[in-house]
Amino acid sequence: MEQKKYNEIVKKHTPKEDSLKNGFWAFISGGIMGMIGQFLITFYVRILDVTTTEATSFMIITLIFLGCLFTCLGFFDNIVNFCKAGLFVPITGFAHAMMSAALEYKKEGMVTGIGASMFKLTGSVIIFGVVSAYIFGMLRYLLFGGNI
């Protein structure tokens, strides 16, 4: 009985997440991120005279730098609270997770803090990425001969 009452009170006071509004802003902000990516690729191809593949690498480095810098300056969290998935699904979320882990464990020292804990949040992305890429790459290699 006590537990039931408690659950009711918790339910009443949990802030209601409006999933329609969240989805809308995630769509808009994610779309804008995609357009920024495309704009940067076009920009680098035109300015630096490189191929699209290289320009993609430049674009990703730029976005990672911006994600890290905004995290350090402290207003990335405010934007994420508003845009949610629109910012952590793009590569900026990867940069943000890495940067905030590095900042958070800084006080534990260079080696045991920053060095050991930098991949605390993003490690799973890399581990599962490599494992799944190995499985699916092997599958494609065996099934289709790996022709690209």
Added chain:
Amino acid sequence: MIYLNSFLFCGGICLLGQIIMDHTKLTAGHITTLFVILGAFLDTFGLYDKILLWAGGGASVPITSFGHSLVHGALTKAQNDGLLGLFLGMFDLTSAGIVAAIIISFFLSLIFKPRD
């Protein structure tokens, strides 16, 4: 036109992530991991290459392209070196992003103080 496709594809992926997050108990970490696996899966049948042609930068920005690049690098190397190439070339395309993330966040973490 490619800007509109970028907007639609990247926005759609983010919307999918937000829907998963709102209706399940999965955290942001789960969702990004899920999307990397999804990207690698889509590349098994060569679908992601077609999406990249269609959406351009919009398909390179979401974390799904990370999984795609892992498979793509591994397979490019595997064409010359056989199955060993899967090990040699896995990080060929993604190393730029990973190394940049490590270096930038290392140096910035030396400069900036953590916010509470």
